Every structure is written in structure tokens, then in C-alpha cells.
Amino acid sequence: MVEEDQDRDHRYPVHWEADVVLRDGGTAHVRPIRTADGPALQQFHVGQSERSTYFRFFAPLARLPERDLARFTHVDHVDRVALVAVTGHGDHERIIAVARYDRVEGRTAEAAFNVADDHHGRGLGSVLLEHLAAAARERGIRRFTAEVLPQNAQMLGIFREAGYEVTQHLDDGIVTVTFGLDPTERSLAVMADREHRAEARSVHTLLSPRAVLVVSDDHGAPLAEAVLASLTATDPAPRPEVHHVGPAQAPPSVRTWPRTADVPPVDLLVLAVRSTHARTVLQDPAATARAVVVLSDGFAETGTDGLTRQRDLVRTAHAAGMRLLGPGSFGFLRRTTDTTTVNATLTAHLPPDGGTALFCQSAPLGVGMLESARRRRLGVSTFVSSGNRADVSGNDLMQFWTEDPRTDVVALYLESIGNPRKFTRVARRLAAAKPVVVLTAGRSGHVVPAGHAIRRTRAPRQALDEIMRQSGVLRVDTPHQLLDVTQLLAHQPLPRGRRVAVVASSEALTALVAEAASSAGLTVTRRTTIPQETPTGTTDDLDTALAEVYAAQDCDSVVVVHVPVLGDPDPTTTACIAQRAAISDRTTVACVTGLHGVTEGLTAAAPDGRPHTVPAYATPEDGVLALAAASRYAAWRATDRGAPLAPTGVDRTRARALVEAMTPPAGEVRRLEEHHTRELLACYGVHVWQSRAVRTTPEAVAAAHEVGWPVALKCAAEHLRHRIDLGGVRLDVATPDELTDDLQEMRDRLIGLGVPDPTFEVQKMAPGGVACVVRTAEDPRFGPVVSFGLAGDAIDLLGDVAYAVAPLTDVDVSEMIRTVRAGPRLFGYRGLPPVDVPALEDVLARVATMAEDLPALHNLELHPVVASEGGANVLAARIELAEAGRADGPRRALV
Incomplete structure (x- = not known):
């Protein structure tokens, strides 16, 4: 239940409460301190050793004075924050660790930690540091300082090992530690590794x-x-x-x-x-x-x-x-x-x-x-x-x-x-x-x-x-x-590639299996049919055929199908399949009448003496689909997944300050003004071409002179600004007379489409190229969903969009651009010159990084991004902000 101070103070941050897994696999509950925690905090303090008390307060202190006890438990959850880790419940609840910060000035706060002696070594200090840092960032604090005695090696180790960029200096027998709170690649990796070990x-x-x-x-x-x-x-x-x-x-x-x-x-x-x-x-x-x-x-x-x-x-x-x-x-x-x-x-x-x-x-x-x-x-x-x-x-x-x-x-x-x-x-x-x-x-x-x-x-x-x-x-x-x-994955080696050989007991089966393999994305390099004359003859022919297949270097996997027309399969036939597969390093699947799963009939000893089983499938198609899946996984394992995105020229501190200042209250969505949109995107190195809003012909001509001829004239209405087919856009307007005529024609056209008082935008013409759309949306469950597609019918009618969930790597970004079906237009299509794909990848990477960094980025759209031979130009942008509680945030918690 929420205590009386929470009822009185609406700022009590309930969302800071979290259950956590500790280093030893046990659990604890982390929450903000409450005014009613005075007796429990005193009990925690009294239970500490003299050494631990000295490390925390730099002096012996048998009991906390009442004035200090009140100060420690009465906080504003903004400039003065305290978190406690507790075990037990109700009357049996016990504080086992305390972390707190006090804002010193601006965006800097002094932090302190204290862990119960009988809970040392469980990782409470590092967990509380993560949670306290997350709370501080939410309150606009970007740097912690802490004063630590040189003998307190454990606490100094917690700061050093957290992954932040730590500086420290010794003055008058006290070590002052300072570090920024923005997550770094190393701090996130440290947190993930600790989370992995604790949860495992x-x-x-x-x-x-x-x-x-x-x-x-x-x-x-x-x-x-x-x-x-x-x-x-x-x-x-x-x-x-x-x-x-x-x-x-x-x-x-x-x-x-x-x-x-x-x-x-x-x-x-x-x-x-x-x-x-x-x-x-x-x-x-x-x-x-x-x-x-x-x-x-x-x-x-x-x-x-x-x-x-x-x-x-x-x-x-x-x-x-x-x-x-x-x-x-x-x-x-x-x-x-x-x-x-x-x-x-x-x-x-x-x-x-x-x-x-x-x-x-x-x-x-x-x-x-x-x-x-x-x-x-x-x-x-x-x-x-x-x-x-x-x-x-x-x-x-x-x-x-x-x-x-x-x-x-x-x-x-x-x-x-x-x-x-x-x-x-x-x-x-x-x-x-x-x-x-x-x-x-x-x-x-x-x-x-x-x-x-x-x-x-x-x-x-x-x-x-x-x-x-x-x-x-x-x-x-x-x-x-x-x-x-x-x-298949449990009993066979991974395929080295997608090349497959088909060995079957009839021409019809051989053809059907080969077709199934091709449809599943495999490449059939060898087809062998074993005629069913006599059981002995069939086994001898099969053994010869399999020996030849496995000896060849033109296949990475083998599909064996044996369906006798009369009677049950001869055990010598299945033994032949198992023995040939066991001495090979080629992935093998089999479809043999009457066998399914992991069977003794398809098991033989490998050269090292261990049993080697060829998995049996009810139909050849089942075996082929399993083989195709294993091939995809092997390809993924062998492919470089790239490096985390690290675009240059990013000002995260400025971006976060802008977002904090403009994010609306919970439950509301705020669309940013154009100048705020440009300012926020510029923090991530994304520069939007200038445009001028106009209503009259003189304003349009003046704007064109200002931005430079030739210009594009666009309707400002959201549903028409990209619709050339409906008269919402005129391109390559080169003279004042042409601009005057175009604006009047567009006005008449738009009034006829139900826009009574149309407004327009004038923008300098960008170099010709391929128009693309880059979007992000913060989803309550998935987090930042990034999308890419080519503007126009590809997106609007065909849904030809590539999606990814941040954080991304450089390989992820590259694959997004190359997996849309209209992507060939970017690489030189029907004689057109290829566009500057690296520049387009750079824009997408910056947007993905921005989406990962800023959970309040509710929606972002760059439309269009015109990719040309010499770059990628962002001609228009739209941003919406909303308060977001990302499920997988920069702190360890059981969610």
C-alpha cells in the first residue's frame, strides 16, 4: 500500500518501484523511501558494523539523530531522492540497502550508497546505482559525484566497473568520484552482462x-x-x-x-x-x-x-x-x-x-x-x-x-x-x-x-x-x-551452405523433392534416383549412390527419400543411410516409410564412436523445410551482424534537454513546431531543407528569391502536400511568372478539392533522385519501431516497408534499405544512375539512434528524403512527443 506521504505528495514516483534479481539469483524490491521508513532505516543503521558506518558517514555514529533520520526519509523525489532495497513484506519488511542523491547545482548531484553487511556480495550496490541513475536522468541530472574513503575499495569498484566514464581525485584523504549518467555502450554492456548472470x-x-x-x-x-x-x-x-x-x-x-x-x-x-x-x-x-x-x-x-x-x-x-x-x-x-x-x-x-x-x-x-x-x-x-x-x-x-x-x-x-x-x-x-x-x-x-x-x-x-x-x-x-x-538441429551438423543433393527411390519422388527444396530457398545441385528392383539390389545401389554423393564437393546437405512400393523398408536400407551419413560431415535428413523422429534404424556410430542419428520425417516436404531453416540459421551464424550505430556529431545532452522541455503531460501528444523539429533533428546531424510558408503571390515570389530559384511549390495541407497527382505539388518552378501562374492554378484546384483557404510552402528544388520515407514510432510493447520505404505507391498501395526495432547495427540499416521490394531503384534501375546509398544509410542510422535515445519521440517522419547521386536531402519532417515508459529501460528490473 502507498503510505501517507504518497497520498499527500502527488510527485511520489510509483514507477520507480521495481523487483530485481540479484547476483546470487535471489530477489529484492527497490522503491523510493517513505516518511514512514524512519524506524526501519534506524534499524538498518544500527545493524551495520562500525566499519560500514564509518565508510558511509566518515565518523562513528551509533544511532542516527532524529533530525538526520527525518531528513533522510523526507525527500522531494526531485532534487533529493532516496531509494531503498527491501526484503520481506508487511511487518517483516527489512531495508537491506539505501541509495540517495542530493542535487548540488544544475545537473549535478552528490550520490551515496550503503548496503547491509549481511547482504554484501549480492550486487545490491550496482543495482541501486542503475536505478538511482535512471531516476536522476528523469529529473534532469546528468552527472554524479561521490565522496569515498580510499579504504572503501568495494564502493570504488562499483563505480569503476559500472561502465561509465569515471574520473577521481584524492583530496584531504577523501576520493571524489565523478561520472556522467548518460548510458554508454560499455555501461549498457555491463548491465546486460550482470542481468544475464543474475537471471541465469x-x-x-x-x-x-x-x-x-x-x-x-x-x-x-x-x-x-x-x-x-x-x-x-x-x-x-x-x-x-x-x-x-x-x-x-x-x-x-x-x-x-x-x-x-x-x-x-x-x-x-x-x-x-x-x-x-x-x-x-x-x-x-x-x-x-x-x-x-x-x-x-x-x-x-x-x-x-x-x-x-x-x-x-x-x-x-x-x-x-x-x-x-x-x-x-x-x-x-x-x-x-x-x-x-x-x-x-x-x-x-x-x-x-x-x-x-x-x-x-x-x-x-x-x-x-x-x-x-x-x-x-x-x-x-x-x-x-x-x-x-x-x-x-x-x-x-x-x-x-x-x-x-x-x-x-x-x-x-x-x-x-x-x-x-x-x-x-x-x-x-x-x-x-x-x-x-x-x-x-x-x-x-x-x-x-x-x-x-x-x-x-x-x-x-x-x-x-x-x-x-x-x-x-x-x-x-x-x-x-x-x-x-x-x-534436425539436435542431431545433425549445421549445413555449410544452401546446396542440396536429393536421393530418392523413384523419378517422381526425386522431382517432387527437388521442387520442394527449390521452393524453400535451397539450390538443388544433384539428383539421384535409386530404382527399386530387389531389396538387396536397392541397398547396394543406394550405398553406391550415397558414397558418390557424400564424396562429391557440390552439396552441403542431403535429402534421402525411401518409399518401397511393396512391404516395409528393409532394415539394411536404413542402416545404409545411417552409416553413410555418420561418416560424413554433411547435414542429412530422411523420409523412410514407417519411421518418424529419432529412431534406432537411422542411428549409427560416428568415427569418434558417438551415436549419429539421421532424423526421420513423415513427408519429404517436412524434412526439406527443416533443412531450409537450418541453412538460414547457419547463414546467420556465419554473417557479420555489424557494429552498434555510432553516428558522429550527435549532441545527446542538448537533445534530451529539448525533449524534457517540450514533452507534454502524461496521456497527451504534442506536435512540434517546425523550428523545434529542425532544432531537435539537428542535434543528431539530420538537417532539414528550409521552406517558407506563404499565402499570397507576392509572398511566394519573395520566398523564392530568398531560398533560391528554381523552387518547389507545395500545398501545406497534410493530405495533399505530397500528392502531385491531385495538384498539391509543382516542381522546378524557375521564374516569378511561372510561380504566379502555378500558385493561382493550384489555388483554384485546391478550392475545388475542398480546401477553402489554402496555404503553401516554397522550397528550393533539391537535386533529382528517388524519394524515400523514414519513420519511427515509439510502441508501448516493442519500443522504437523504425521503418523505411520508397515514397509513393510502393508504401501507400503495396505496403512495401522494411521495419526494424532499435537499437540497430550498421548491418541492420544496410539490410533495411536493401530488403524493400522497390529497392532496386536506388542502385541503378533501367539505366538510371545509382543514388548515394551510404548517405541514405547515414540518415536512417541517425534516426534509429535518435529513436533509441529518446523514448518520448512518439512519432517521427522524414518525408521525403530525396536520395540523389550526391547525397540524401531531407525536405520535410514531422515530430510528435509524448511521455513514454519504455519496457526495457536502462536499469535492471523484472518486467
Whole structure:
């Protein structure tokens, strides 16, 4: 609940509150300090060692004087800000760290930090620095200073390692540290790396319990009985110690306790109780653990009250230092390198052990995914169902799987993506090391299943496609394809290219498979048909043909299709395929009657002695689609993804000051005046050609003399200013007489089109070239969506637009310009000279950088940008500002 000072002071920044994951995988809550925090702050201070107190106040101080206590807890959240990290809830809440700043002058503030002695080493100092810096930037502060004793090496290390450009000097026995707060490439990389390690550790904690407590009630007894059976069904393999509280019938190996207070310490809680009772269980001080799985439903999917219960449950879990999986989870499966199996799912029927990690959200999807993997005999290292994804999400699991030695390939079935920007960042890091296959609910990403509390979006349908492309993940269309692609990546080497050889048991099959391969973007370099005369003859001919195919250097992968007309396939035939593939380094897929998934018949020993399996597909087309996906991923892995954009001549400080001064109140959108638009764009090196607004003929002629002949005459009406076909534009006007005639003709034409008192713009003619449009829009879910297209029918009628989600690299920018279908016009089309594409890329890069830097940039449009042989000229621009709360901002938080 918000305390009395929040009710009185409307400036209390509720949005600064956040749950965070710490270095050891535990959680804490960060919030602004409250006036009611006096006793808790005094308790925090008294609990500190004499050394820690001296480091903070440069003097021994057994207790905080009442005057200082009041000053520390009464802040204005603008010039004086204090944040606290707390654990526990209600009467059990405890302050474990404090960070504060006091504005010294202008844009500079003095910062101070203090971390509880028993919480040192958990990364609280670096987390609070990120959050305090983010709050300071919001209040217009751009620089921190801090006074630190030279002996306080830990705090000095926090400042140095944060990634900011730090200066320090020693004066009178005190080190004064100074650093700017604008995020740098290094500071963002440091934050991302710390986030990665903390979240991976928290997931490892969840998936690796040594002791588990299952809590049930009458409502959840069936769920509890199912998960208890699963947890105890892994004998004789090592498994966790299992306890139970509640009415469910537990197996004999599980000890049932009358209450949670009697249970020995455990690492994992599994709740199978009514939604109205779940939070009560977590609030019990005896129900302590490192993580919790909630199998029950009845939360956000039921409506507003359920969403409130879900948020309260997550907040309670985080306050107790726990990550939460669910609600509505099917549970998780984890197999580790020491052969320990933790099966905390609702089924005892599992796929075999292997190197594939599976993730889904709702429980029904989990049932289908596990059963499909079991039927295919696809080996699984980890399976996780996040349910409503209230806390632990696919992003968290990807952080863990990046370093997990048991996982070779990751398959995700995502009903929704709550934080697409973070997904892009985390998935790209994972995909650089391991293949990632993704199925989404719907192509657009606009589907919001019941129970998923995510931000709304205005992004176009193509934005999610771009998210996937930037991330390097393989997107598929069906659950069937998800496992088709995954089984290939799990059992075969990546193709070295797109060249494919087809070996089939009939001419018709050979032709059909070759056509399917070509349609999927592969290049068929070899076709071989093996006639079916006798089983022995077929095997001998197949062995000879495969030996020749694998010996050749004209293919990167092989598709083998064997469909006998009479009877079942001869085992010697499948053994031949497996043996030839095992001694080759070529990617191979097979379609053999009666075989599907990972089979013994298509498994043989590789030269190093390890089993090598050719995955089997129900149809040749399925195998070809999987092979094409693997080829795309291999190409992505082999391609330079470029460097982060770093345009020269950018004045971020000036730009942010302008935006802060002009951003309207929350809920409003403000369109900037033309001179403000020019000024803001100039901060990023984008210069808009001057134009003059006119109404009369004398004004137009005078403006033309001022800007220089020849000129363009444009209607100022928004819907007509680019419409030559409707008479809204006249180009290459060379003389005053011509301008007078054109203006009168345009006036008459526009009045006839319903513009009673038209106004005009006069602008110097730009060099001839190709007109383009560059736009950005800040989306509540996706963040800054950048788009590029060629002006006119290509955009307006055909929707020929390339999208990307910032931040971008130079390669991303280059690909945007080259992927629009009308792009050939930029590179010399039908005898026209090519335009200055690097100059066009520079404009797009500057706009993308601007969009990434300024979340309040609600909409920006450069239309047209005329790309000519000698440059790219921005002839008109429009900017709208609005307050924005970007989901993936420059601070670590669980969102």
C-alpha cells in the first residue's frame, strides 16, 4: 500500500518501484523511501558494523539523530531522492540497502550508497546505482559525484566497473568520484552482462532443488497428487527429497507434515491450492524457499480480481527472495550432468534424456509438447511451462540455457512476448551459441491470451518478424514444424551452405523433392534416383549412390527419400543411410516409410564412436523445410551482424534537454513546431531543407528569391502536400511568372478539392533522385519501431516497408534499405544512375539512434528524403512527443 506521504505528495514516483534479481539469483524490491521508513532505516543503521558506518558517514555514529533520520526519509523525489532495497513484506519488511542523491547545482548531484553487511556480495550496490541513475536522468541530472574513503575499495569498484566514464581525485584523504549518467555502450554492456548472470543463476536455483515441499488443499489435491507422483517416479536415479503438507494422497516415499512450520528447510515450493489461498501460503514465515511453482489457476485469466491476486502473489514471492513459475504452470523437468532428474511436472511419461530444451506457457501446450517429443524420442534436457508468465519467462530461461552445458538446441512455444526488446537482446546472445526455434501464437504477435498481462501495441504485424530476424532465431508456423526443425538441429551438423543433393527411390519422388527444396530457398545441385528392383539390389545401389554423393564437393546437405512400393523398408536400407551419413560431415535428413523422429534404424556410430542419428520425417516436404531453416540459421551464424550505430556529431545532452522541455503531460501528444523539429533533428546531424510558408503571390515570389530559384511549390495541407497527382505539388518552378501562374492554378484546384483557404510552402528544388520515407514510432510493447520505404505507391498501395526495432547495427540499416521490394531503384534501375546509398544509410542510422535515445519521440517522419547521386536531402519532417515508459529501460528490473 502507498503510505501517507504518497497520498499527500502527488510527485511520489510509483514507477520507480521495481523487483530485481540479484547476483546470487535471489530477489529484492527497490522503491523510493517513505516518511514512514524512519524506524526501519534506524534499524538498518544500527545493524551495520562500525566499519560500514564509518565508510558511509566518515565518523562513528551509533544511532542516527532524529533530525538526520527525518531528513533522510523526507525527500522531494526531485532534487533529493532516496531509494531503498527491501526484503520481506508487511511487518517483516527489512531495508537491506539505501541509495540517495542530493542535487548540488544544475545537473549535478552528490550520490551515496550503503548496503547491509549481511547482504554484501549480492550486487545490491550496482543495482541501486542503475536505478538511482535512471531516476536522476528523469529529473534532469546528468552527472554524479561521490565522496569515498580510499579504504572503501568495494564502493570504488562499483563505480569503476559500472561502465561509465569515471574520473577521481584524492583530496584531504577523501576520493571524489565523478561520472556522467548518460548510458554508454560499455555501461549498457555491463548491465546486460550482470542481468544475464543474475537471471541465469535464479533459474538454476529454480531448476536444481535438493528438497521440495508440495502444499495442497482440497481444491488442488489432484494437481498435488500428480506432481508428487512425478517427483518420486525417477528412482533409482538421484532425485530431490520430497515433503508434503495438505490433504492430497502422497506416495509412501513422501513424508506428509501437519503444517509448514514442521517441515525442514527446502529449496522449492510447489503450490496446488486455491488462488485465494496461494498468497497466504507464501506469507507464512515458515514457508521459506528459494523458488516457487504455482500449478493452480484462477488468477489473471479470470479477470481484474484475478490479475490483482496474481500481482500480489508475485510481489510476495519476490519480497521473500523467490522467483515464481506460473500460475497455471504444468511444472518443469530438469536433467543435470550428474544424472539427477527433477520431474516437477504433472506427468510421469517423459521424453528420453537428451540435449533439447523445451519451453511453453500454458499447461495444455505443455501436455502436447511433451507428448510429441516423447513420440519422436527427442531427447530433452529441460522442459519448463511458465503458465501465465507472471514472473519467470522465456527470457529468463534463455539466459540460463546460454551457458547450460546440457542444452544444445532450444525450442520455444510463445503465446505472447511481454518484453520484445529484451527478447531480441537475450535471444541474439543465445542464438550466437545455440540454435533457437520459436513458434508464436499468431504471426503478428498481437495475440494476448487470457492471463497474460502485457502492454498494448500499435506496431505493425511485420514488427514481430523483424524481432525474430534480428534475434537470429528460426520462426516456424506450427507445433509440428517446431519439433521438425528442432530434431534436425539436435542431431545433425549445421549445413555449410544452401546446396542440396536429393536421393530418392523413384523419378517422381526425386522431382517432387527437388521442387520442394527449390521452393524453400535451397539450390538443388544433384539428383539421384535409386530404382527399386530387389531389396538387396536397392541397398547396394543406394550405398553406391550415397558414397558418390557424400564424396562429391557440390552439396552441403542431403535429402534421402525411401518409399518401397511393396512391404516395409528393409532394415539394411536404413542402416545404409545411417552409416553413410555418420561418416560424413554433411547435414542429412530422411523420409523412410514407417519411421518418424529419432529412431534406432537411422542411428549409427560416428568415427569418434558417438551415436549419429539421421532424423526421420513423415513427408519429404517436412524434412526439406527443416533443412531450409537450418541453412538460414547457419547463414546467420556465419554473417557479420555489424557494429552498434555510432553516428558522429550527435549532441545527446542538448537533445534530451529539448525533449524534457517540450514533452507534454502524461496521456497527451504534442506536435512540434517546425523550428523545434529542425532544432531537435539537428542535434543528431539530420538537417532539414528550409521552406517558407506563404499565402499570397507576392509572398511566394519573395520566398523564392530568398531560398533560391528554381523552387518547389507545395500545398501545406497534410493530405495533399505530397500528392502531385491531385495538384498539391509543382516542381522546378524557375521564374516569378511561372510561380504566379502555378500558385493561382493550384489555388483554384485546391478550392475545388475542398480546401477553402489554402496555404503553401516554397522550397528550393533539391537535386533529382528517388524519394524515400523514414519513420519511427515509439510502441508501448516493442519500443522504437523504425521503418523505411520508397515514397509513393510502393508504401501507400503495396505496403512495401522494411521495419526494424532499435537499437540497430550498421548491418541492420544496410539490410533495411536493401530488403524493400522497390529497392532496386536506388542502385541503378533501367539505366538510371545509382543514388548515394551510404548517405541514405547515414540518415536512417541517425534516426534509429535518435529513436533509441529518446523514448518520448512518439512519432517521427522524414518525408521525403530525396536520395540523389550526391547525397540524401531531407525536405520535410514531422515530430510528435509524448511521455513514454519504455519496457526495457536502462536499469535492471523484472518486467
